[in-house]
Amino acid sequence: MLWIEAVRTLSAELNEPFALEFVWRHKYNLDKLAWLNLMREKIGENDLKLLTELSARLKEDEPPQYLVGWVEFCDLRLKVDQRVLIPRPETEELVALILKENKKEKLHVLDIGTGSGAIALALAKAHKEWQVTASDLSESALELASENAKEHGLLVEFVESDVMDQFTDEKFDLIVSNPPYIAFDETYEMDKSVIKYEPESALFAAHQGYAIYEKIARQAGAHLNPGGKLYFEIGYKQGPFLQQLFQAHFTDQTVSIHQDVFGKDRMISVS
Numbered sequence: 001m002l003w004i005e006a007v008r009t010l011s012a013e014l015n016e017p018f019a020l021e022f023v024w025r026h027k028y029n030l031d032k033l034a035w036l037n038l039m040r041e042k043i044g045e046n047d048l049k050l051l052t053e054l055s056a057r058l059k060e061d062e063p064p065q066y067l068v069g070w071v072e073f074c075d076l077r078l079k080v081d082q083r084v085l086i087p088r089p090e091t092e093e094l095v096a097l098i099l100k101e102n103k104k105e106k107l108h109v110l111d112i113g114t115g116s117g118a119i120a121l122a123l124a125k126a127h128k129e130w131q132v133t134a135s136d137l138s139e140s141a142l143e144l145a146s147e148n149a150k151e152h153g154l155l156v157e158f159v160e161s162d163v164m165d166q167f168t169d170e171k172f173d174l175i176v177s178n179p180p181y182i183a184f185d186e187t188y189e190m191d192k193s194v195i196k197y198e199p200e201s202a203l204f205a206a207h208q209g210y211a212i213y214e215k216i217a218r219q220a221g222a223h224l225n226p227g228g229k230l231y232f233e234i235g236y237k238q239g240p241f242l243q244q245l246f247q248a249h250f251t252d253q254t255v256s257i258h259q260d261v262f263g264k265d266r267m268i269s270v271s
């Protein structure tokens with residue numbers, strides 16, 4: 001059997017017709033030309049078995065990024081697996097906003113709920129002189145984030161902590177977080193693959209999705225240097241509530257809602 005025949009047959013059963021090509025090419029680093037050339041060749045028994053397994057996993061809604069094993073985030077290639085949320089493009093917009101608004105050479109930064117390390121590592125890469133700390137409640141997420149840091153030769157301190165519970169006297173100039181913010185009753189709006197495969201603790205939060213923001217709002221003031229700022233990714237309907245929440249805790253600062261490229265409320269800053 002030729003590769004093209006195997007790929008066509010297996011892809012016909014998938015919702016996304018190019019998913020199998022995407023996974024194979026990215027998993028094995030094949031460019032388009034190499035892939036096209038491969039299509040004309042006879043497929044070996046082992047490759048057919050692997051291809052069939054990948055297609056079965058895609059059919060079960062497993063996210064292609066977990067099958068490939070890595071994603072691009074900003075200008076980093078980050079390892080991902082079921083220990084962490086797959087970093088999203090809207091989070092790249094949060095990193096871009098932070099980089100645009102913060103040009104100082106020396107900043108002490110904290111990323112709360114770092115997951116794969118995406119935000120912390122993108123900031124550490126863009127500003128090697130910044131001192132970056134990243135925390136998460138999940139020990140296994142921190143293991144993966146550390147692997148990503150090592151892979152890219154980036155110096156980030158990782159701390160296992162429920163929000164800022166493990167931080168005593170540390171002060172930061174910039175605290176950023178993309179916390180879990182989905183309400184438990186919002187699962188009906190979500191993709192099956194997200195619910196089935198991404199870690200629940202990275203997605204959902206109590207109190208209609210606001211619980212982690214509320215805890216950060218309570219704790220962050222004591223850990224901010226004068227002139228310190230906060231940045232958050234938010235759910236697109238959460239802007240007004242969160243603006244009020246942060247304004248109530250940071251009365252002397254300006255709380256701004258920022259939109260993503262689609263014009264949706266997606267970020268909040270306190271500066």
Ligand SMILES: C[S@@+](CC[C@H](N)C(=O)[O-])C[C@H]1O[C@@H](n2cnc3c(N)ncnc32)[C@H](O)[C@@H]1O
Nearest residue numbers: 087113114115136137138162163178179180202
């Ligand atoms: C939405 S994911 C974000 C991951 C990563 N920052 C990103 O943007 O791709 C939220 C992360 O927060 C972590 N988390 C959940 N509850 C937490 C808590 N109470 N304290 C610290 N981290 C928490 C989860 O383990 C998960 O890694």
